Amino acid sequence: MTARREETGKLLLIVKAHKEYILAARMNGGFSFYLAPLQSTSGLTVALATAFFDDSDEPLLIRTPLFDEPLGNDLLELLSYKEFDVYFFDEHNREWMSYRVSVKDKGSLIATCQEFDLLTFHPQTLPSLYGALDSWFGHRTAEDDEKAIKIVFDEELSPSDIFILDARAESHDYHGSGGFSRSTLDREEPGYFQERDIVAGLKRAFPGDQISLNPVRRDSGKEFVDVLAWSETHLLLVQAKDSPNTHASLSRTIDRKRRTSHGQIEKGLKQAKGAAAHIAKHPILQLSVNGHDLDIDASSRKVVSVLVVQEMFTDEESAFVAHYREMQGSGDTFVMLDYAAFNLFCHEFSDEQIFLEALEDYGAKITIGGAWLDPRNYVLEFIQKRLS
Template identity: 40%
Template sequence: MYLTIMKPQALQQIAVLARGLWIVEGPEGSVLVIKAGKELILAAQQRRELKLYLAPYKADETTGLTLLTACFDDPQSPLLIKTPLIPGDPLTEALQSLPDEFSVCFFDEHNRELFSCKAQAKLGQLRKELGTLSPIGADHWPKMYEQADRWFSLTTYEDDAHATTVFLEEDLFPSDYLITDLTRQDFRGSKGFSNTQLERTEPGTFQELDIIYLLQRAYTSKRIIHGPLKVSDGEELADVVVMGDEVTLLLQAKDSPNTPAMMNTTLERKRKKAIGQLKNGLQQLRGAISTIRREGNPALALVDGTPLDIDLAARPLVGVVVVREFFIDNYDEYSTMILKFMDEVGVRVLAFDYNEFEVMTRHCPSEDALLSAFFQISKCAEERRIYPRLRFTDLPPR
């Protein structure tokens, strides 16, 4: 909470930034702001270092560099932030003047500052490389991402040796605090407040609320219902129900604890966990859809007992499962599960990991835009029999 408390006016600027690296003016000079998911923030706090790689880019006569910020939660598959470097944009220019000693403040996608510390790195070579950049159009961004992914997958010990290490030193503010949010709480089923923290031993409700905040980008709060209960047995119908103009969304959220122990889980176990979360989410959706079809319009209530007067039979149903993390080389298995479910149940279903869903709702901030994207993804999956990986990019602020 260092920057939040010491220079709250900076939050207005941070709030409009997408995930990635940004530099803002703090109380004692330039501050490197990293907007990222809670997993990367916890890994940075625990590992106390980041690695900066410069991935070369070439397309015909055009050359460039993509900055890869790696946090090695796993030695074989680190968490990455990809930043195409474009001469003249504010970030690239600010990086050229960033001193070797600076502050780093980590914010999540909801603009909550979860970790802040002093840092130091030998940035001389990085500054030199930035000074050699040639002009490059924003139309190269997608290809820069793709080439950077390929380059990083083939990095050598020499590439690792040339990477710049950012050492994360003493904390600027304790990280073991609880943030209470009194805003964004006007959805149905809200307690009127919510709490969040970096380490999460019981992830369920935390993730459900974070997903509701993402949905509020596209839907008014009164259309979003958190955890409606079936009156018949007191069980949840779904984690989140959204009563849209065109369709009714049934959403299941699946997360894992955000703890050092979970971070140190092997990559293979994380892959199996993702498949298990998708399987469980689909099973729960099947139950919700079966209830609606069997009862037509089941009696529902909020957690506090308030009856819900909604018509679940009025619009087509669309299912959404949001899990902690998907792995790109397991998409054939994810696709098989989702397509089989749709064939059996006859309801359009989409699945995202949380980071994908965050990007999706940021780029599609209305029901029409979100459903259009849902339809395109689903249609592509049905035609190709495999779900596509999302490819959104964000242009740098000017």
């Protein structure tokens, strides 16, 4: 999003993205804008792809359809500047860094003064624009890369190597919180951070006293799930798998990242099966959290198992569907999401019942339909209905 400074009238840019995007930008000293030319029924239009290069060919991407409304026009104005300020926030509103940047444009439609028009916004236009932008970026050429607008970090406006300690009571009213949490952008040991980020996402829909972090089975002393949440009607079991957020991990090859994702999925599935099997044999869950007993009646609650991994590769759809079928019988509903998609569900379905119903519906569509459904498209359809 953009904001305009009152004292100068100039726009600044706010980027809200996941930790991998922000660290990739810091690693590379900037990022790139691709102003994609797209044909519409009314002529040439554009959409924006913002690329953060953890990989030279398949970067992390923010897709932004541009319409003839304030944000679209502001972004085009911003891209015409020689310099501007940019501020980076993650999905939980933590500000990690800010820079004054210079704009290097050697051939975009703005630089060549080629005429185009922005479309009038309509909810039904969104999917086609997203699809066209994805297709264009996936088939882009070396010439398109050369024409990308390069954003170069020139001056640090705030320290980018920071440690955040959150001791707000309202953020830590869940079972097992310890009363505070810490966060860093560079993460050598990811589990601690991801689990608490998952809790923060769930707290958009659930009150804190219906969420437990790292509950332990009292009969064995073993961890039951990473995160547990419950309503009057459901038990939500979350298994979380993340990777380090470091220069070395982001720089791994795509093949290495695929193997890591496969390993996370296989381990998470095994743990999810074990948790569901335990509930089937123990209708009263006898758990312990930080030394305090927590007993939950599971006998009349539906079991929703969610596996959250760092990254999923969308060309592996058949394998994803096979995993859904493999999990049939382990609880009432199974859903597998990457962390970005999980956060998207938490953001858009911010009521516990609607959130649980959305997970059930999404999981059922894949299991019964026998075809994988991109969670972004699922949530986009929900947004379209809301806007309509």
